[in-house]
Amino acid sequence: MTVDSSAASEPRRSAAGKAGTTGSKTGTKRTTRTTSRSTTRAATGSGTRTSTDPELVQLLTPEGKRVKNAEYDAYVAGITPEELRGLYRDMVLTRRFDAEATALQRQGELGLWASLLGQEAAQIGSGRATREDDYVFPTYREHGVAWCRGVDPTNLLGMFRGVNHGGWDPNSNNFHLYTIVIGSQTLHATGYAMGVAKDGADSAVIAYFGDGASSQGDVAESFTFSAVYNAPVVFFCQNNQWAISEPTEKQTRVPLYQRAQGFGFPGVRVDGNDVLACLAVTRWALERARSGEGPTLVEAFTYRMGAHTTSDDPTRYRGDEERLAWEAKDPILRLRRYLEASNHTDDGFFAELEAESEALGKRVREAVRAMPDPDKFAIFENVYADGHALVDEERAQFAAYQASFADVEGV
Numbered sequence: 473m474t475v476d477s478s479a480a481s482e483p484r485r486s487a488a489g490k491a492g493t494t495g496s497k498t499g500t501k502r503t504t505r506t507t508s509r510s511t512t513r514a515a516t517g518s519g520t521r522t523s524t525d526p527e528l529v530q531l532l533t534p535e536g537k538r539v540k541n542a543e544y545d546a547y548v549a550g551i552t553p554e555e556l557r558g559l560y561r562d563m564v565l566t567r568r569f570d571a572e573a574t575a576l577q578r579q580g581e582l583g584l585w586a587s588l589l590g591q592e593a594a595q596i597g598s599g600r601a602t603r604e605d606d607y608v609f610p611t612y613r614e615h616g617v618a619w620c621r622g623v624d625p626t627n628l629l630g631m632f633r634g635v636n637h638g639g640w641d642p643n644s645n646n647f648h649l650y651t652i653v654i655g656s657q658t659l660h661a662t663g664y665a666m667g668v669a670k671d672g673a674d675s676a677v678i679a680y681f682g683d684g685a686s687s688q689g690d691v692a693e694s695f696t697f698s699a700v701y702n703a704p705v706v707f708f709c710q711n712n713q714w715a716i717s718e719p720t721e722k723q724t725r726v727p728l729y730q731r732a733q734g735f736g737f738p739g740v741r742v743d744g745n746d747v748l749a750c751l752a753v754t755r756w757a758l759e760r761a762r763s764g765e766g767p768t769l770v771e772a773f774t775y776r777m778g779a780h781t782t783s784d785d786p787t788r789y790r791g792d793e794e795r796l797a798w799e800a801k802d803p804i805l806r807l808r809r810y811l812e813a814s815n816h817t818d819d820g821f822f823a824e825l826e827a828e829s830e831a832l833g834k835r836v837r838e839a840v841r842a843m844p845d846p847d848k849f850a851i852f853e854n855v856y857a858d859g860h861a862l863v864d865e866e867r868a869q870f871a872a873y874q875a876s877f878a879d880v881e882g883v
């Protein structure tokens with residue numbers, strides 16, 4: 473089992489673990505594997521609320537203690553100290569990158585930033601579970617997953633600076649463009665996964681979305697289609713407790729992972745601040761997809777520690793106590809505690825990582841400030857693969873409009 477922890481700027485190696493290399497997709501084959509985690513327990517009686525406690529899969533406690541889990545230990549069995557340090561490094565560098573981006577927005581260098589603070593474990597654990605040939609459909613907050621996929625972080629910043637018209641070539645890293653239209657990427661992912669099945673490939677697709685997005689019709693439609701067509705897709709919902717100012721209670725009367733049962737596929741709730749548990753559960757879900765068992769819903773129970781975006785002020789709708797309670801469950805701190813207690817690290821490791829973080833911050837700042845404005849006509853590129861008459865017409869109109877300023881341009 474390997475955990476690829478190479479820097480995002482380096483070429484990405486396969487992060488496939490043993491969970492990712494077994495099985496061959498048959499596209500239409502449906503197996504009947506039933507586990508307790510897939511028994512999402514329907515609401516009983518006439519009430520709309522279930523009476524069962526959510527099952528939270530956790531392998532590392534907030535204090536950094538490794539706890540056994542009969543079902544998921546196998547998916548991280550044999551993980552090496554080096555791989556654990558790699559996960560830690562990923563989370564630290566992602567957090568550092570995110571902090572730099574927030575600062576750059578405050579300095580007027582970016583138009584907006586959506587911080588992932590607090591969600592590092594959910595993103596790094598799930599991102600490192602993906603295989604190179606898997607395809608990822610993110611929202612606008614998956615900077616940690618982008619890191620795992622090898623997308624250059626400066627591309628993310630170019631998008632939020634408004635100079636690269638969308639960010640990156642999705643096919644270079646099998647990491648789709650950020651999607652702002654809430655929930656719509658789950659449909660894209662489902663359609664893509666249905667295509668993967670038709671191709672007879674054994675890769676899987678993973679769609680990220682939030683607790684708020686779970687209320688969107690698009691998400692319900694993608695659940696229906698993926699279930700009926702047995703599509704090889706993992707729905708990875710980061711329940712960060714808030715959809716801007718709306719708490720999760722306003723989205724659902726049942727724990728979100730239980731929604732899956734009504735659509736006919738398993739749902740599981742994982743501790744989203746536990747990188748090991750997120751890695752294990754996502755490997756399991758991706759393996760299901762690859763081996764023809766269809767979709768899975770993973771609800772990563774986590775917390776958005778920062779503002780929704782740099783345009784938001786969370787003090788208007790939530791108190792400090794909540795944040796403090798979640799800070800005690802910090803994803804980076806708990807892995808650090810585990811690494812230290814297991815003697816998997818020394819002071820040199822942390823010092824080197826700090827230096828690497830500094831260097832990343834510097835690289836990102838310099839890259840952003842040096843980004844040139846885009847070519848005025850670049851917005852017309854890549855709209856259609858083979859061009860389109862209407863786009864040609866619009867380009868010509870825009871060119872004429874630009875030309876109307878010609879006499880003042882030299883002034």
Ligand SMILES: Cc1ncc(C[n+]2csc(CCOP(=O)(O)OP(=O)(O)O)c2C)c(N)n1
Nearest residue numbers: 613652653654682683684685712714715716
């Ligand atoms: C279709 C649609 N409706 C509304 C919005 C405005 N909007 C942007 S982010 C957001 C909240 C999303 O919350 P959640 O899905 O929990 O994701 P999070 O931001 O917490 O990661 C909303 C309503 C939008 N972008 N698209």
Ligand SMILES: [Mg+2]
Nearest residue numbers: 682683714715
């Ligand atoms: Mg949310």
